[in-house]
Amino acid sequence: MISSSIFFVAIGPGSWVIIGLAILLLFGGKKIPELMKGLGSGIKEFKNASKDENEDKKVDTDTDKKE
Numbered sequence: 001m002i003s004s005s006i007f008f009v010a011i012g013p014g015s016w017v018i019i020g021l022a023i024l025l026l027f028g029g030k031k032i033p034e035l036m037k038g039l040g041s042g043i044k045e046f047k048n049a050s051k052d053e054n055e056d057k058k059v060d061t062d063t064d065k066k067e
Contacts, residue, residue, distance in 0.1 A: 011019075027035060 024032065
């Protein structure tokens with residue numbers, strides 16, 4: 001099985017340009033900023049949720065130590 005780091009190394013700069021052009025043709029110039037905005041807000045929401053989960057676990061372990 002190929003690891004993800006090897007996958008990105010195996011794709012050269014020319015391939016990335018072709019992939020970018022294919023995405024541009026599929027979605028169009030006006031739709032790409034909307035897609036990136038949605039992707040960015042999704043990543044931000046995921047980070048906030050994981051941060052909240054880590055804080056909840058920390059609070060749980062702190063209260064267990066006090067008891």
